[in-house]
Amino acid sequence: MEAHVSTASVSSDKWSPPPDASQIVKSIHAMLHPRNIVLVGATDKPGNYAERIWNNLIRYKFEGDLYPVNAKRETIWGVPCYKDFASLPDKPDHVLVLVPARFAVQVIRDAAAAGARSATIVTSGFSELQDEDSQRLAGELQQAIRETGLAVTGPNCLGNLSAGENLFTNIDDRGRSEHPRHRGLPGGGTEHQGLPRCLQGRARRRQAGDRAQARRLRRRAGGRDGAYRRAGRLDRDLRRDLDT
Numbered sequence: 001m002e003a004h005v006s007t008a009s010v011s012s013d014k015w016s017p018p019p020d021a022s023q024i025v026k027s028i029h030a031m032l033h034p035r036n037i038v039l040v041g042a043t044d045k046p047g048n049y050a051e052r053i054w055n056n057l058i059r060y061k062f063e064g065d066l067y068p069v070n071a072k073r074e075t076i077w078g079v080p081c082y083k084d085f086a087s088l089p090d091k092p093d094h095v096l097v098l099v100p101a102r103f104a105v106q107v108i109r110d111a112a113a114a115g116a117r118s119a120t121i122v123t124s125g126f127s128e129l130q131d132e133d134s135q136r137l138a139g140e141l142q143q144a145i146r147e148t149g150l151a152v153t154g155p156n157c158l159g160n161l162s163a164g165e166n167l168f169t170n171i172d173d174r175g176r177s178e179h180p181r182h183r184g185l186p187g188g189g190t191e192h193q194g195l196p197r198c199l200q201g202r203a204r205r206r207q208a209g210d211r212a213q214a215r216r217l218r219r220r221a222g223g224r225d226g227a228y229r230r231a232g233r234l235d236r237d238l239r240r241d242l243d244t
Contacts, residue, residue: 014164027151031118032162034094035064037169038085038116040107041098041123042068042076049122050098051077053159055173060166065090084110091115096169097154101125104155105140112148120169121154128156 014033017026037057042050050068054077057066066079067088073081082088095111097104097119104123111119127138138155145152153160159169 027118031094031120031151031153031160032167033165034118034167036067036090036093037062037064037096037167038067038069038088038092038094038111039096039098040069040111041096042070042073042081043098044076049171050096052171052173053096053098053122053169056159056168056170059173060168062166062168064093064165067092085114085116088114093117095119097121097123099123101134101137101155105137105144108141108144108150108152109148112150116150118151119154120157120160121152122157122159122171123154124156126155 016033017029021029039050039054042054044051054066054068067090068076068079068081069084069088070076070081071083075081085092092111092114093116095107095116095118097107099107101123104121108119108121121141125134125137126141127135129135141155158171161168161170
């Protein structure tokens with residue numbers, strides 16, 4: 001087996017920012033059109049985020065190379081695992097940070113030094129917490145991003161989607177649309193079955209709220225038969241939609 005995973009060849013005629021494009025445009029393009037993705041903190045512990053993201057990248061046939069990194073492993077998910085950025089067969093481009101928060105800042109600095117253009121920090125434990133250590137780490141992370149110039153999403157990020165590259169680094173790997181128009185892309189429709197699970201729950205909560213509103217209308221209607229019947233029909237329709 002080769003030392004890395006390449007799910008498809010990268011097209012050479014895709015759009016790239018012109019030389020005079022703003023740095024923001026170049027950074028966003030780099031993040032959404034990476035040549036390769038490096039998963040730092042790769043582990044096959046059941047249910048972990050790294051494996052879920054890996055599954056999505058393989059499932060949707062990401063067009064670049066994939067490099068798992070874990071200093072304690074030689075292989076993972078049936079492919080070679082690398083100890084650090086220096087041992088990769090190519091310089092990193094987009095880095096997924098999946099290590100504990102206390103190591104994330106150094107990973108960002110090391111990634112930039114190795115030539116990476118962007119990163120997504122999946123790890124949590126920064127400014128969303130109020131303890132002193134988390135706030136300190138948040139400040140150190142902001143400083144590292146400013147000093148390296150790396151384009152970064154996160155921390156505590158659910159992942160990125162770039163349909164043109166078949167890039168889907170979301171931590172939820174359970175949802176998939178099988179409709180021919182959306183094959184290979186996550187969540188192609190508006191029905192529950194066509195949404196990733198993380199969005200299915202939101203849709204159900206929304207419909208549950210609509211059902212509650214219908215019940216309130218029905219109670220307000222009281223003895224007014226016409227309004228009662230309309231509220232009753234709305235309630236039944238919402239129940240039907242929720243069950244489909």
